[in-house]
Amino acid sequence: MAHEVIMPALGMAQDTGLIVSWLKNEGDKISAGDAIMEVETDKATMEVEAEASGFLTNVRAKAGEDVPVGDVVAYISESADEVVEGGEKPKAAAAKDEPAPAEEAPKAQAEPAKPEPAPAKEVSVTPANTGDKILASPKAKKLAFEEGLDIAQLAAKGVPQPYHVKDLEQLRGAQGVGTSTVSGPQTFHIGASVPRKKLDAFKDWFKTDHQTKIENRSIWLGFATSAFRAVLEATEKDVCVLSSEAGGYLSYLNADRRKLVEIAPSESNAAPNFILRDLTETAIDMVQASAAVCPTLSIARSKKAFVVSLAYQSDQLSDDQALQFVAEFTARLNEPLRHLL
Amino acid sequence: MSRNAKKSNHEAYVRMYQQMVRIRAFEDNANKLYLAAKMPGLTHMYSGQEAVAVGICEALKSTDKITSTHRGHGHCVAKGADFKEMFCELLGKEEGYCRGKGGSMHIADQENGNLGANAIVGGSAGIATGAALSAKHLGKDDVTVCFFGDGALGQGLLYEVMNMAALWNLPVIYACENNLYGEYTKVEEMAAGELTGRAKAFGIETFVVNGQDVLAVNKLSEELVERARKGEGPFFIQLDTYRYHGHHVGDINREYYRPKDEEELWKTERDPITNFGAWLLKEKVLSQQELDQIHDEVSQDAKDAVAYAEAAKYPDISEVDMHVYKQNPVGGAA
């Protein structure tokens, strides 16, 4: 059997070795211990000795070639003309500290876990905010969002920053009665969150039962339309939703009267009752949208919940209607089956 | 030597020869694995020093303890370790002695009393002396051998613990393997005065023995182990020996610190295996055929173990944070 001549791993941090010269020619008879090639490593040049006796054959790397350590550069055979099959050509530099060849190397070091998507930026689209960053504590921001309070108004009033939970008091009073010191229509916000668990379970059940997958967007459209209809008691009327998708808006008419899997855009030019933004595929988890045209319902996704927020103006919906709309919608997300039947 | 002694020792001689051949075969295969870039990390060859590990470990019971060094494969084999689990450890495989977490420099084999190799030069002097203190404290008659190289004579820890071992008559034997070089430097350039003078200063009995002569090492070790067991320790042995390879695999072009003809001299005239083999032949303990058979069997064993280790699986990545802490028994501590 032919004996492999390998490029030895010699240095502490050596990936390849340069063959300076072959000291024996192909076909030469050699004895174990003979110097057969001269190799340059990261530090020095050395002669590599034959580990077996025989004939130098199947030389695969020429003088001047840089060869990954561990690769076969030639064979020592019993006869001068032996051809060694399948003596694979040196593979691309196998780094020395990579654990062994081919087989199951531990994956942990090879593929570091993908970083989580960048933390969601808070999108603040409130009209009063002119773009200057407002300093507020994380808890104050979170509470303001949940209660639909607009922190930017504190800045507009000239309340000194940073804002803390106690500063929100000033907003609760002002917004509760719908009065505003800012001219023009005022946008209000309502936030809610719904655990994803139940909806995910529903989707799984549906998939098994009907052999079809329902899109999130269809669920939002179907449930939001039906929730809106319930609030306005508009049983006989059309409800039209503008859905923000693929860079534009698509119109969906009476989505609640179709089966979830059959919800599709319509050609309707009817005035929209509200705008729907599905943000669940993005990293955004908090939004205070404007409601310049009509109410805007946004659905975002946090780790364990869907975060629903409604932006509206007092000439579009009353506070009671808005609250009821969000309540109806979230109730459907919480118990999807019951509301379908 | 009388005929009777020869007969009763026959088995012990054969075993010593076998163990030395096993160490050499292990190292030759480890060296090849490393050069072929199949073995991760760095490694240090014991070849040339086999008579030290075997001569001493053959005088020990499996309950006796040893602590080992970065150049530790030889001690591990000599104390009774298995090739398969050793090669698996060298390649970082799950079935290795330490489930692939220690590697070449940290093999421990508790069942055979090997408290582990240590990658800090002189780092195990405290552990060995502590194991001896423990035996005394627990009323056991275990003896501990602390293997270290001439390089460890530069470490203060050794002197602190030799002092305590002497104060408290601990059953520990300090086995200084003087292979003439600490890393890439001659021992004379690093250690002033007599090597044994260090232990003598603490009132420890010292001995110098030819570390290439397995019978001499074994005879001395038998005596000292028995005396240590009786509470006459500690002892210090200087074993003059030689490492055939560089400090680590890859320490080539070492003529700046060690001439080639010196290496040649030790390999050809002082090889512990060749010389003991010749003695076994001369004394008619074994025939040439029997010697060859030992080599063949060991070589096949090593080859099989390498193949086994190469095919063995890596530990599951879930093991990465396992064994950081030992689980406390339920009902015990937190």
Added chain:
Amino acid sequence: MREITLSKAVNEAIAEEMRRDPAIFLMGEDVAEAGTPFKVLSGLVEEFGPNRILDTPISEPGFMGMAVGAAMTGSRPIVDLMFGDFIFLVMDQLCNQAAKTHYMSGGKLSVPLVLRTNLGATRRSAAQHSQSLHALVAHIPGLRVAMPSSAYEAKGLMKTAIRDENPVVIFEDKLMYNDKAPVPDEEYLIPFGEANILREGRDITLIGTSSMVQVCEQAAEILAEQGIEAEVIDPRTIVPLDEDTLINSVKKTSRAIVVDEGHQSFGITGEIASRLNEKAFYHLDAPVQRLGAMDVPVPFSPALEDITVPTPERVVEQALKAIKGELFHGA
């Protein structure tokens, strides 16, 4: 309930455990007849004899290393390190050997030892006898780190440490050795990794270790006079750390100050503050603050030394800032 000193509590814990388990022995400098410079161990050698209460030469790395070997072979040593500052001397044996042996051996070997030492400034002992170096060892996986804050804690934690299968470093505050606290006659253990809520409050969480627990309690008293309810928590062990209790408290109070006697930079205060930021960010109404020892070697002069460590007044000052929502550095 009877009241005993922290020193006596430690002594009792060791004596009770040594009576229970003959594998335990104690070694260190002047631990036998001298009973240590703080007299914590007085009387033990009379009961257990010089083979179990072992006076060593002044060779910290040596006896630390021997304890590792003894622990690996069936004994359960307690190492007495006279001053916490000497931990630098034993670092290799503690961190390279004791901490890693169980892991490097794939779980085959273990090192059940206790290193008892101390921390704390303001004893006018200057820079090499006053340091609080627990963060150094808390950084090394494989070691557990306990920090008793009273005589009661010292006894319960010491007994748990002795029974633990891993190397445990226990830091006693050397200024507290004569502080008394109620300690029951009956045996008890305090589990590791379970923080102690000493005082409940809704406005701010004060997290303190070792003697800083007292500092936090005093600060809480002062704050209470101003109508501010501070919650005071003692983590008891920093490795393992009872994160849940700390996080739940901060979720309730929205504010926290972490007080520790190690140097403020790269220390325990930063570690705990960071975990609170990571896990309770959206519940915070003010930045989590750190109060550690000043980043200077401990000075000798009392006039200088006293200002290097956290005080109740400074905790109060920072707490008020957090509660009033005042700007902090860099905000």
